[in-house]
Amino acid sequence: MTVTETCRIAKANAYAVAFSAEAEKNRMLESAAEALVASESEILAANEADLKNFKRGEQLRDRLMLNASRIAAIAEGLKQLRALPCPVGETIERHTTASGLEIERVRVPFGTVGIIYEARPNVTADAIGLCIKSGNAVVLRGSGDAYESNLAIVAAIKRALRASGFNPEFIQLVGDRSREGAREFMRCQSLDVLIPRGSASLIQSTLENATVPVIETGTGNCHIYLEKNADFDKALPIVVNAKTQRPSVCNAAESLVCDEAFAKPRLLEIVAALREKGVEVVGDERSREICPDIAPASEEDFDTEFLALKISVKIVNGAEEAIAFINAHSTGHSEAIVTEDRAVAEKFLREIDSACVYVNASTRFTDGFEFGFGAEMGISTQKLHARGPMGLRELTSYKFLIRGKGQIRE
Amino acid sequence: MTVTETCRIAKANAYAVAFSAEAEKNRMLESAAEALVASESEILAANEADLKNFKRGEQLRDRLMLNASRIAAIAEGLKQLRALPCPVGETIERHTTASGLEIERVRVPFGTVGIIYEARPNVTADAIGLCIKSGNAVVLRGSGDAYESNLAIVAAIKRALRASGFNPEFIQLVGDRSREGAREFMRCQSLDVLIPRGSASLIQSTLENATVPVIETGTGNCHIYLEKNADFDKALPIVVNAKTQRPSVCNAAESLVCDEAFAKPRLLEIVAALREKGVEVVGDERSREICPDIAPASEEDFDTEFLALKISVKIVNGAEEAIAFINAHSTGHSEAIVTEDRAVAEKFLREIDSACVYVNASTRFTDGFEFGFGAEMGISTQKLHARGPMGLRELTSYKFLIRGKGQIRE
Numbered sequence: 069m070t071v072t073e074t075c076r077i078a079k080a081n082a083y084a085v086a087f088s089a090e091a092e093k094n095r096m097l098e099s100a101a102e103a104l105v106a107s108e109s110e111i112l113a114a115n116e117a118d119l120k121n122f123k124r125g126e127q128l129r130d131r132l133m134l135n136a137s138r139i140a141a142i143a144e145g146l147k148q149l150r151a152l153p154c155p156v157g158e159t160i161e162r163h164t165t166a167s168g169l170e171i172e173r174v175r176v177p178f179g180t181v182g183i184i185y186e187a188r189p190n191v192t193a194d195a196i197g198l199c200i201k202s203g204n205a206v207v208l209r210g211s212g213d214a215y216e217s218n219l220a221i222v223a224a225i226k227r228a229l230r231a232s233g234f235n236p237e238f239i240q241l242v243g244d245r246s247r248e249g250a251r252e253f254m255r256c257q258s259l260d261v262l263i264p265r266g267s268a269s270l271i272q273s274t275l276e277n278a279t280v281p282v283i284e285t286g287t288g289n290c291h292i293y294l295e296k297n298a299d300f301d302k303a304l305p306i307v308v309n310a311k312t313q314r315p316s317v318c319n320a321a322e323s324l325v326c327d328e329a330f331a332k333p334r335l336l337e338i339v340a341a342l343r344e345k346g347v348e349v350v351g352d353e354r355s356r357e358i359c360p361d362i363a364p365a366s367e368e369d370f371d372t373e374f375l376a377l378k379i380s381v382k383i384v385n386g387a388e389e390a391i392a393f394i395n396a397h398s399t400g401h402s403e404a405i406v407t408e409d410r411a412v413a414e415k416f417l418r419e420i421d422s423a424c425v426y427v428n429a430s431t432r433f434t435d436g437f438e439f440g441f442g443a444e445m446g447i448s449t450q451k452l453h454a455r456g457p458m459g460l461r462e463l464t465s466y467k468f469l470i471r472g473k474g475q476i477r478e
Numbered sequence: 479m480t481v482t483e484t485c486r487i488a489k490a491n492a493y494a495v496a497f498s499a500e501a502e503k504n505r506m507l508e509s510a511a512e513a514l515v516a517s518e519s520e521i522l523a524a525n526e527a528d529l530k531n532f533k534r535g536e537q538l539r540d541r542l543m544l545n546a547s548r549i550a551a552i553a554e555g556l557k558q559l560r561a562l563p564c565p566v567g568e569t570i571e572r573h574t575t576a577s578g579l580e581i582e583r584v585r586v587p588f589g590t591v592g593i594i595y596e597a598r599p600n601v602t603a604d605a606i607g608l609c610i611k612s613g614n615a616v617v618l619r620g621s622g623d624a625y626e627s628n629l630a631i632v633a634a635i636k637r638a639l640r641a642s643g644f645n646p647e648f649i650q651l652v653g654d655r656s657r658e659g660a661r662e663f664m665r666c667q668s669l670d671v672l673i674p675r676g677s678a679s680l681i682q683s684t685l686e687n688a689t690v691p692v693i694e695t696g697t698g699n700c701h702i703y704l705e706k707n708a709d710f711d712k713a714l715p716i717v718v719n720a721k722t723q724r725p726s727v728c729n730a731a732e733s734l735v736c737d738e739a740f741a742k743p744r745l746l747e748i749v750a751a752l753r754e755k756g757v758e759v760v761g762d763e764r765s766r767e768i769c770p771d772i773a774p775a776s777e778e779d780f781d782t783e784f785l786a787l788k789i790s791v792k793i794v795n796g797a798e799e800a801i802a803f804i805n806a807h808s809t810g811h812s813e814a815i816v817t818e819d820r821a822v823a824e825k826f827l828r829e830i831d832s833a834c835v836y837v838n839a840s841t842r843f844t845d846g847f848e849f850g851f852g853a854e855m856g857i858s859t860q861k862l863h864a865r866g867p868m869g870l871r872e873l874t875s876y877k878f879l880i881r882g883k884g885q886i887r888e
Binding site: 279283302305453474475477 | 694711842876
């Protein structure tokens with residue numbers, strides 16, 4: 069089947085979830101969750117086949133790998149979605165115009181959502197769950213490296229939905245694993261939105277090729293700015309936490325920007341604490357004058373999301389220079405200032421052009437669960453439609469319903 | 479200057495409008511409006527030069543042409559923007575998380591908005607006005623055919639802003655009028671959003687080439703569905719109004735979908751009324767059985783936005799068939815049902831997948847002013863970000879401000 073046909077099937081069956089009541093969608097989520105646990109051995113066998121052919125390094129292998137407890141956690145995630153309020157159908161606003169038309173703006177599902185992602189089979193189930201609850205048909209185009217795992221997960225969920233009396237064909241997995249197939253997917257008219265989840269190169273290739281509206285997610289070249297009035301007792305744990313608590317994720321810090329006045333007495337200690345956690349520290353010339361054993365940073369380092377135990381250091385003089393530097397190098401994800409000066413903090417909040425701007429907290433909090441929004445589809449780093457953690461509401465659009473009595477325009 | 483450099487200048491000066499108070503932005507609008515009137519002779523001379531070289535038909539020539547009263551109307555439009563509430567800075571929601579972080583979601587300008595459009599110099603001033611009020615830098619890439627007019631308008635406005643003590647460099651006009659320049663514009667990293675305004679082919683080329691997030695606007699293959707329980711006294715004026723009141727605009731009807739039970743007694747009269755207004759009527763076989771002098775419609779006709787005195791007719795049996803037909807052929811702009819059956823009306827409202835869905839009213843009302851929203855940048859036909867008329871609020875994004883006390887993630 070061509071990718072275009074696959075997408076068309078999802079769209080043609082979108083009604084099966086778009087117009088479902090909340091209780092029905094919750095029953096679907098429950099069926100799906102139970103199916104994953106019940107089909108554990110089948111899913112693990114498929115995952116085993118994927119792992120046998122996988123040759124791309126341990127970290128990526130770990131993301132591909134499933135086991136009983138991971139499947140249970142994925143199923144639990146689906147069940148938890150039941151408790152989140154369904155945003156579809158909400159009246160956002162209503163008014164009557166001068167011409168007597170009643171205009172109502174109501175929240176509706178996007179329609180058909182395409183997800184393109186890497187070898188992480190948990191994304192398959194998460195995306196299905198979020199799309200069920202937000203009333204969207206979903207077309208999944210995972211990495212070929214995880215194809216057998218994805219196929220087993222999708223088959224188990226669709227079988228269970230059908231057994232529970234639902235039409236499951238609003239869920240489709242793309243069978244074509246070629247590059248041309250990916251390109252066809254990105255240009256498929258049946259998709260209302262395309263969400264790439266994964267590396268910077270996947271996102272770049274999506275932006276290059278897509279004609280479908282895209283939500284850019286997840287690239288995080290996040291900065292921590294230690295202002296001259298920073299409290300060292302907050303600064304040190306925030307830097308260490310943001311860099312080392314989970315270095316492979318998008319909200320980890322990649323760059324430390326430091327006022328010279330704070331760096332002179334304090335940078336050595338901060339670098340020592342990072343080194344103790346195994347972090348490689350590279351920096352600009354001024355940082356190396358203060359702390360000579362910092363290795364020189366290349367220009368490229370300041371634009372790189374390391375996703376590893378490595379950090380770049382840039383010395384600045386004051387908030388003006390720090391803000392300009394951060395806005396020039398950040399990917400618009402999450403940036404933090406550490407300062408006790410309230411006026412400078414407010415200036416940073418106002419002028420930093422990122423989805424999430426922090427004062428005196430670690431960037432690691434940028435996350436749907438931490439924000440109290442529940443499960444998320446990703447962290448948007450664009451400004452169109454949604455910014456920051458994207459939950460159920462961000463998977464919806466709206467339309468205008470206009471009720472008249474025969475009005476025509478004069 | 480390259481297009482990329484032009485966009486960079488706009489972005490570098492975005493602060494000059496992004497952080498301005500509402501009163502300052504209103505003063506900018508006033509200066510801009512006065513400048514247009516004061517520079518009337520200079521603008522008209524530039525327009526004359528454009529018109530002299532213009533060789534693309536009377537209707538497009540009329541859109542390019544300026545005169546004193548049109549300039550006065552454009553200036554008046556800028557002045558009216560002062561009265562619209564500025565959405566920037568609004569707190570959309572705020573809460574405190576379990577970890578004690580105070581999270582505030584605030585409305586912010588997009589940053590730098592790119593507009594690509596055809597030979598309509600009024601769009602130049604309108605876009606500048608909407609971007610001033612919404613706090614956005616703006617880069618204008620109009621048609622080469624209107625370049626002298628655009629240059630004169632932009633120069634007059636920037637001169638006036640500078641004279642009033644403002645930095646006007648957040649407004650930039652692209653000088654490069656080549657196709658390669660347009661492509662460079664669509665891929666320019668300094669733009670946060672790109673809005674194409676114009677023909678279907680301009681929009682298609684933007685979708686093909688852009689890597690910047692795009693808001694698709696304006697293509698309207700709009701349908702009127704006459705259900706079997708339609709009131710003829712509403713149906714006839716709605717069809718005639720939607721088709722003929724201003725056939726060249728996006729919210730004009732292009733296709734009449736008619737239940738057979740209504741068509742048999744009534745279609746002849748409706749077609750006669752359309753013909754009286756000079757409308758060419760083409761239809762499917764069933765319509766030609768009922769009304770033999772309707773010309774045969776090609777498959778393509780049902781997917782064509784005529785923007786002219788031409789309409790296609792399709793006969794269906796019931797709402798199910800009508801809704802499926804409309805969803806398959808519409809561009810997602812505006813569709814109307816005429817019926818006295820409330821249940822069918824609600825089904826149509828729910829199931830039609832368009833920005834604006836009408837019951838017993840003409841599609842011609844899809845317009846920011848008619849909806850009571852004031853001036854608009856366009857009518858979005860995509861589902862991402864904004865749908866339907868896009869006013870000031872739709873030219874903004876939001877960001878999360880997070881205030882902590884040293885929190886780190888455990």
